[in-house]
Amino acid sequence: MMRRIFLWLAILCVVGLAWGLRLRALEQLPIDYDEDDYLGAAIHYAQALRERDLAEIINYDYNYEHPPLTKLAYGLAILPLTPASPIIERPSSAPIVSSLPEPHFQTARKLSIILGTLQVLVLALIDPLAGLLLAINTWQIKYTSQIMLEPLPSLTSILAVILYIKSGRRWNVWLFLSALALGITVAAKFPYGIVGVAIAVHWLMEEYPAQERLKGLKLIRWLAPVAGFAILAAITFFATNPRLWTDPLSRLGAAITFHGDYATSDYVRGAGLPPWQPFVWLFQSVPWHPGVFLVSMDVLITLMAILGYKQMWERQRVFALWLVIALGFLLVWPTKWPQYILILTVPLSLASAYGFRASIWQPLVNWIKRDKHHTRARIAGSPLKIGWQELRKALPWLIPGLVVLGFITVYPMVFQGAMALTDFGSSAIRDGLSGGVWRETWKGFSGQVEPVTAAFFQRSMSKEVHYAGTTLLRQLIGGAAADYLVFGILWTFLAIASQTALGVSVALLLDRAGVLFKGWWRAIYILPWAIPEFVGGLMWAQIFDPRFGWFNQAGKTWYETADYPGAANFITQWQSNPTYALLVLLITATWCGFPFMMLAASAGLKLIPVDLHDAAEIDGAGGWKKFRFVIWPLLVPLLLPAVIIRAIFSFNQFYLFLVLEPPFPLATFSVTSFFFFDQLGQYGASAAINIFTILVLIALILWFNQWSKAAEGYTYA
Amino acid sequence: MRKILWWQQMVYQLLLLAVGLFALLPVWGMLRIALDGAIKGAPTEFRLWPEEFTLAVFQHVWENPSQTLSIPGLLKNSMIVAGGAAIFSVVFGASMAYAFARFRFPGRKTGLFALLVGAMLPPVALMTPLYVLLSALGLRTSLLGLMIVYAAFSMVFCIWSMRASFQAVPLELEEASYLDGATHWVTFLKVSLPLALPSIAVAALLAFLLGYTEFAIGWLFVESSDNVTMAMAVSGMMRQSGAEWGNLSALALLMSIPVVIIFMILYRYLMRGMLAGRLED
Numbered sequence: 001m002m003r004r005i006f007l008w009l010a011i012l013c014v015v016g017l018a019w020g021l022r023l024r025a026l027e028q029l030p031i032d033y034d035e036d037d038y039l040g041a042a043i044h045y046a047q048a049l050r051e052r053d054l055a056e057i058i059n060y061d062y063n064y065e066h067p068p069l070t071k072l073a074y075g076l077a078i079l080p081l082t083p084a085s086p087i088i089e090r091p092s093s094a095p096i097v098s099s100l101p102e103p104h105f106q107t108a109r110k111l112s113i114i115l116g117t118l119q120v121l122v123l124a125l126i127d128p129l130a131g132l133l134l135a136i137n138t139w140q141i142k143y144t145s146q147i148m149l150e151p152l153p154s155l156t157s158i159l160a161v162i163l164y165i166k167s168g169r170r171w172n173v174w175l176f177l178s179a180l181a182l183g184i185t186v187a188a189k190f191p192y193g194i195v196g197v198a199i200a201v202h203w204l205m206e207e208y209p210a211q212e213r214l215k216g217l218k219l220i221r222w223l224a225p226v227a228g229f230a231i232l233a234a235i236t237f238f239a240t241n242p243r244l245w246t247d248p249l250s251r252l253g254a255a256i257t258f259h260g261d262y263a264t265s266d267y268v269r270g271a272g273l274p275p276w277q278p279f280v281w282l283f284q285s286v287p288w289h290p291g292v293f294l295v296s297m298d299v300l301i302t303l304m305a306i307l308g309y310k311q312m313w314e315r316q317r318v319f320a321l322w323l324v325i326a327l328g329f330l331l332v333w334p335t336k337w338p339q340y341i342l343i344l345t346v347p348l349s350l351a352s353a354y355g356f357r358a359s360i361w362q363p364l365v366n367w368i369k370r371d372k373h374h375t376r377a378r379i380a381g382s383p384l385k386i387g388w389q390e391l392r393k394a395l396p397w398l399i400p401g402l403v404v405l406g407f408i409t410v411y412p413m414v415f416q417g418a419m420a421l422t423d424f425g426s427s428a429i430r431d432g433l434s435g436g437v438w439r440e441t442w443k444g445f446s447g448q449v450e451p452v453t454a455a456f457f458q459r460s461m462s463k464e465v466h467y468a469g470t471t472l473l474r475q476l477i478g479g480a481a482a483d484y485l486v487f488g489i490l491w492t493f494l495a496i497a498s499q500t501a502l503g504v505s506v507a508l509l510l511d512r513a514g515v516l517f518k519g520w521w522r523a524i525y526i527l528p529w530a531i532p533e534f535v536g537g538l539m540w541a542q543i544f545d546p547r548f549g550w551f552n553q554a555g556k557t558w559y560e561t562a563d564y565p566g567a568a569n570f571i572t573q574w575q576s577n578p579t580y581a582l583l584v585l586l587i588t589a590t591w592c593g594f595p596f597m598m599l600a601a602s603a604g605l606k607l608i609p610v611d612l613h614d615a616a617e618i619d620g621a622g623g624w625k626k627f628r629f630v631i632w633p634l635l636v637p638l639l640l641p642a643v644i645i646r647a648i649f650s651f652n653q654f655y656l657f658l659v660l661e662p663p664f665p666l667a668t669f670s671v672t673s674f675f676f677f678d679q680l681g682q683y684g685a686s687a688a689i690n691i692f693t694i695l696v697l698i699a700l701i702l703w704f705n706q707w708s709k710a711a712e713g714y715t716y717a
Numbered sequence: 718m719r720k721i722l723w724w725q726q727m728v729y730q731l732l733l734l735a736v737g738l739f740a741l742l743p744v745w746g747m748l749r750i751a752l753d754g755a756i757k758g759a760p761t762e763f764r765l766w767p768e769e770f771t772l773a774v775f776q777h778v779w780e781n782p783s784q785t786l787s788i789p790g791l792l793k794n795s796m797i798v799a800g801g802a803a804i805f806s807v808v809f810g811a812s813m814a815y816a817f818a819r820f821r822f823p824g825r826k827t828g829l830f831a832l833l834v835g836a837m838l839p840p841v842a843l844m845t846p847l848y849v850l851l852s853a854l855g856l857r858t859s860l861l862g863l864m865i866v867y868a869a870f871s872m873v874f875c876i877w878s879m880r881a882s883f884q885a886v887p888l889e890l891e892e893a894s895y896l897d898g899a900t901h902w903v904t905f906l907k908v909s910l911p912l913a914l915p916s917i918a919v920a921a922l923l924a925f926l927l928g929y930t931e932f933a934i935g936w937l938f939v940e941s942s943d944n945v946t947m948a949m950a951v952s953g954m955m956r957q958s959g960a961e962w963g964n965l966s967a968l969a970l971l972m973s974i975p976v977v978i979i980f981m982i983l984y985r986y987l988m989r990g991m992l993a994g995r996l997e998d
Contacts, residue, residue: 021785027739053808100898107939141931148965154741174751223817240865265931288857336911357908377986387821387822387823388823390821390822390823391820391822391824393750393814394811394900397812397813397815397816397820398812398813399812400809400812401809401810401812401813401816401876402803402812402813404809404810404872404875405813405872406849407871408865408868408869409835409843409869409872410848411850412843412846412869413849414841415846415849415850416846418842419846419849429852432849433849433852433853434853435848451959482787487941502736506733506736509729509732509733510733512721512729513721514721514726515721515729515730515733516726516727517730517733519853521733521736521737523981524740524741525737525740526980526984527740527741527744527977528740528744529974529975529980529984530976530979530980530981530984531744531976532926532929532930532948532972532976533930534930534932534948534951534952535930535969535970535972535973536743537952538747538951538969539743539744539746539747539969541776542743542746542747542750542962542966543742543743543746545759546732548759548760548761548962550746550763552761553760553763555762555764557794588788588949591739591740591743592969594735595740599984648837652837652838652839653933654840654841654931654933655930658933659955662804668731668841670839670840670842671841671842673797673842673844673845674841674933677845677848677937678937683848683849686845687845687846690841690842690845693838693839694834694842697834697838698834699832701837709895
């Protein structure tokens with residue numbers, strides 16, 4: 001009983017918080033792109049409703065690319081108000097307008113926050129913590145507090161999923177309501193239909209008949225219910241989409257074609273956002289409205305979602321599918337506007353809630369319990385005394401190293417920490433060299449001065465160092481470096497994957513008995529490892545040079561005569577196109593890194609007993625099966641230390657980037673820090689990035705340790 | 718084990734050849750440019766083989782690496798800076814590594830974790846404060862300053878890997894030495910150090926290579942043209958607009974040759990510790 005009361009209290013608090021944050025955003029957020037379009041449409045629809053002019057509702061074609069349901073809803077919301085004068089219709093790429101009619105603007109926004117808060121309520125009913133995380137997500141707050149298309153489909157998409165779960169896939173009222181919600185979702189904004197895909201995939205997965213071959217009737221029995229559900233949703237979609245009541249197919253076609261054309265238009269391309277941009281949005285808080293959102297924990301939410309995903313996959317499969325399918329869609333779809341991520345904030349928050357409980361709450365509880373245990377043990381015995389004796393023995397051995405390290409690494413690190421708290425820049429170098437950094441941090445700590453605000457890309461012109469407090473570090477944690485953080489993670493992952501794949505493949509080939517010239521091949525493969533990284537980078541830079549490179553010279557006649565612009569674009573534009581540049585970097589990094597992985601895998605393969613190969617072959621496992629189920633599981637733990645080493649190395653990769661000079665945002669933290677120091681002369685910012693790098697590295701090492709015993713072996717071997 | 722059939726052999730060899738071409742392609746690309754006397758500026762046409770095979774470019778670069786120093790002078794600076802850093806790291810770190818390998822003092826685990834984090838830091842993470850601190854001491858632009866910087870980059874890593882080499886020395890040998898009445902210090906000098914020496918030498922070589930191939934931070938710190946190292950000369954030529962591709966290639970290859978030789982001799986050593994969990998990169 002008490003539990004229930006607490007639960008309801010928690011839900012109430014979450015909803016209250018969501019409402020408060022959204023109300024604040026409603027009042028403080030400036031007018032944004034598209035708000036004039038949607039409010040204009042709403043005013044038009046309100047007029048048509050007032051005049052009971054159905055034909056106008058059906059045929060009104062401004063902003064036809066988006067279905068009218070959400071705009072109609074806004075129209076209904078402002079219907080009771082005195083009619084407003086129509087807003088001039090402009091193309092969607094036009095600049096932001098300066099004012100919109102009141103009180104219609106406020107009223108329409110109020111509908112947004114009502115829908116947005118209801119969405120939080122629904123999620124909080126399944127999981128209050130997830131509801132809380134959705135309530136404080138700044139992207140969610142922004143786009144459900146403005147006149148956008150997002151609030152309505154956000155709400156109905158979660159309803160569709162929850163009703164589907166509640167129905168248990170039986171044909172009851174819940175299932176009908178779920179199909180209804182799904183239809184409305186698509187009629188409110190197309191991309192949100194992705195939940196329908198998630199539901200269908202989940203349904204088919206759950207009902208997949210085990211151990212039977214799907215034929216004829218069985219196949220139909222498996223697919224038919226899902227198809228029925230889809231038809232029901234489609235009927236709702238057409239029913240709630242008045243524009244399609246006449247001439248449905250061509251109008252639907254026109255809307256969809258518009259999105260296809262828009263996605264490949266110069267306007268979208270001109271934004272220059274890389275394919276992985278959705279991750280960049282997820283790894284930062286809304287950067288454009290400082291002070292509006294009271295909490296900015298978006299980075300943490302995303303990180304925890306990564307940690308909690310596996311558990312969500314086990315417990316809430318539909319949401320897990322929703323998250324991964326939506327993410328796939330966002331990565332593939334060329335338009336990368338930030339509001340698109342709202343199609344996955346719900347499953348993201350849920351995954352994050354699992355992550356929080358497993359990675360922060362549980363360890364904390366365990367730690368408190370263990371700590372009690374420890375103090376008791378300490379009082380009981382006297383291992384402490386023996387420890388001090390050991391220390392006295394060890395001290396003379398430690399002293400030379402400690403003294404030297406103290407001077408050349410520890411003190412510089414502490415000094416770097418102090419630098420990160422200032423706006424130290426190249427104009428204040430004289431002051432900084434004569435103790436300005438320590439003076440200012442001391443003043444700051446003792447409260448003698450108020451911190452000034454320091455910012456990245458904004459160099460202080462002062463001749464003196466100033467205390468800036470933690471402004472730089474907080475900006476970094478809040479997502480100022482999201483572009484680099486996301487690229488760093490992506491880069492580490494892709495570089496490791498390609499190096500390991502090639503290295504292990506080659507090691508497997510060389511491991512086969514009877515293959516000739518093994519020694520020769522191995523000697524050739526080691527060569528890239530022996531060549532210094534920056535010389536290797538230079539070699540590839542020469543090959544990929546847009547004008548004089550081998551690649552261009554070899555392919556020029558071919559792609560010019562065969563009229564194949566793709567290849568020409570790749571070779572001439574890779575230095576300015578993030579995707580192409582990433583490919584060139586990956587080829588180079590694979591070349592540099594695969595020998596090391598090959599040697600590691602070869603050494604590992606030697607340790608796998610020959611009997612196992614024979615046993616597997618006797619059991620009839622050949623080729624792929626033998627590798628997948630016999631060799632790979634034994635190889636992974638042997639390979640892991642090498643993978644971790646290369647992962648850290650890739651995360652820190654520096655010289656390769658310096659030589660190949662890829663475009664923004666392709667840079668690791670090392671490169672970024674160097675750039676801020678060398679090019680921009682922002683020493684404080686460079687120090688702050690370094691401190692942040694160290695924090696990320698510590699987190700990575702701790703994570704590796706927790707993740708696998710093999711990593712622990714590496715750490716404390 | 719079954720023998721493999723001739724067509725399987727063919728398939729394997731073709732696959733291995735493909736990877737081999739991938740590995741050799743850029744190396745040959747650079748070598749071909751360096752060996753071609755006919756290239757003026759950048760290569761203008763596609764060629765697999767040098768048009769005018771010659772070693773003149775290498776000779777030209779050897780005499781004129783477009784720095785005030787000659788190649789021997791550049792190499793001398795590289796040796797002072799990188800070799801100095803390696804010796805410094807090993808000499809001052811050895812006893813600490815031994816302590817971490819053999820004593821169980823309080824704070825050891827924390828210390829180990831700190832060493833691990835330190836070993837994995839990118840050089841740039843120390844560059845920023847060292848620039849300011851060495852400038853304040855007036856050491857920044859000197860060879861000694863650069864040596865200290867490179868030592869700071871590699872010392873923690875050296876301690877980390879030397880610790881593992883000391884741990885690999887059988888404890889029984891040390892105990893036997895104590896039974897003969899030897900002190901800790903004598904045991905260390907006479908038993909542990911000689912046995913761990915090969916691995917320590919490998920650690921030192923890796924520290925050396927780090928300094929030998931470093932250029933970006935070197936250019937940031939060094940101002941006098943007398944203090945330029947070999948790697949810095951290569952990158953200096955790379956940054957020059959309109960530099961001859963042939964000269965640049967030849968210089969980069971000249972710089973790489975010692976590294977390649979060291980790696981080819983050492984690679985078995987480098988891989989030995991791998992399965993015990995100790996890794997170098």
